[in-house]
Amino acid sequence: MTHTIAFLGPAGTYAESAALACSTWLQDEYGLDSILRPYPSIAQTLQAAARGETHLAVAPVENSIEGSVTVTLDTVWKLDSLQIQKALVLPISHALLSRVEDTDQIKTIYSHPQALAQCQGWLAQMLPNAQLVATNSTTEAVQHLELKQHSAAIASRRAATLYNIPVLAHPINDHPDNCTRFWVVGLEPSLSGTHTSLAFSFPANLPGALAKALHIFAERTINLSRIESRPTKRSLGEYLFFADIEANVKDEPAQSALEELKSCTETLKIFGSYSIQTIAAPLALL
């Protein structure tokens, strides 16, 4: 059976590289063939998997420099049906793509806001007067080059090859150790692997609630590898928390920890247990 994988397209985005890595994982692990389906936004990518329109969706959740991709967290919380099947960590290496002959001629630079943010130091130094324009994806940025003179895009070298645009500079990200973690999500229950992701909220204004919640894991020596707060969108100062723990949801002591956590939270959502795979820099892809 051929699996379908939704990703933020079109072809040439970093999300496509993650979807290709997901495809390799499905083949290696389960002998499954897969095809990739592009969607125009991260939210629509996740909704496709939640509706069962695709078997899986690949979405960025965290970058080592810019932090959380909040739309992914907010959408996964809201949809409330997706389980994380796998996490993939990809190195990110940005290039400046343009048909101009000299960088001095660049007046406008297009890219996804995260990519613009990850290159802000380089841009401020090298192209301080260029106007920065946000696009829905790095590939959409490349497509603007056809329409506008004196423009450049920040995207992967794979996008440069796919769309046949010269690379003027590479790498241009401010931090060399730039990588992004992607979640592979789907409707299947996900119960194997050493990492579990969850999210929870507390009854309003409960002092010490978060300290108590974290203590539940600490006293069982379950390591918390990440915690992230997001607004509940009800009122300023009310949060929900996303947490990653280094434990499998079926094992003791995680089971008893989650049961205790349930009793002191307002809502508790468990997004499954999964393994994390770090993808070595595939130069042809990035």
Next chain:
Amino acid sequence: MTHTIAFLGPAGTYAESAALACSTWLQDEYGLDSILRPYPSIAQTLQAAARGETHLAVAPVENSIEGSVTVTLDTVWKLDSLQIQKALVLPISHALLSRVEDTDQIKTIYSHPQALAQCQGWLAQMLPNAQLVATNSTTEAVQHLELKQHSAAIASRRAATLYNIPVLAHPINDHPDNCTRFWVVGLEPSLSGTHTSLAFSFPANLPGALAKALHIFAERTINLSRIESRPTKRSLGEYLFFADIEANVKDEPAQSALEELKSCTETLKIFGSYSIQTIAAPLALL
């Protein structure tokens, strides 16, 4: 003596409304006159105050819908000299500004990424085919209208009045309880007020470190009103944490809590104690 206040300009931004509220506070509290100085980015606004080029800077730190303004947190951490003198909470109410006669004619919509995000539901329903273009401020978005036909901007009604552009729809934010907290920062030590902001990092891979840090406050019944993680930008999975506590830095038990915290963190930065003022919706301003 006249005080200078840096803000993300030009005139008509929500940050200007916050700077005007700051000006009122300086007059009421200290009998000080002040003048406002616009800067083109949030980072430059904060750098102006850190260099002593202005007495104060006003910068957004958190929105009730979209969460943290990460550039403010990252810049305040990096500059390491600014103290929070006051926090101001402003209601945010977005309007659609355009010279077109009918919304059907709108092909491009300009605004700050946070404003675009806060209106994403309304935009998807009412103008699903319009291209969204990010600008550095909501006022910069308004200035694009002169250059491009069939365009609209998302900005405040104050901006509509200042730049004489018709308001086609208001309010268009997806959540009615939309408000933003701004920090007023400067180089003066800040020691009065009931709220204290701090940030800290831990030695790499210290299991249970955050639980222990939060427990320091919980066992003293010091309420933690907010916690936010940010990447250290060294490697994926390494974080620093911003926290707000409901206590004055000079008082016991906060003093002993901060001393204990210092002994279990790698770096601890204290950004001062201050009071929070909620600004009632000044219709002329917003």
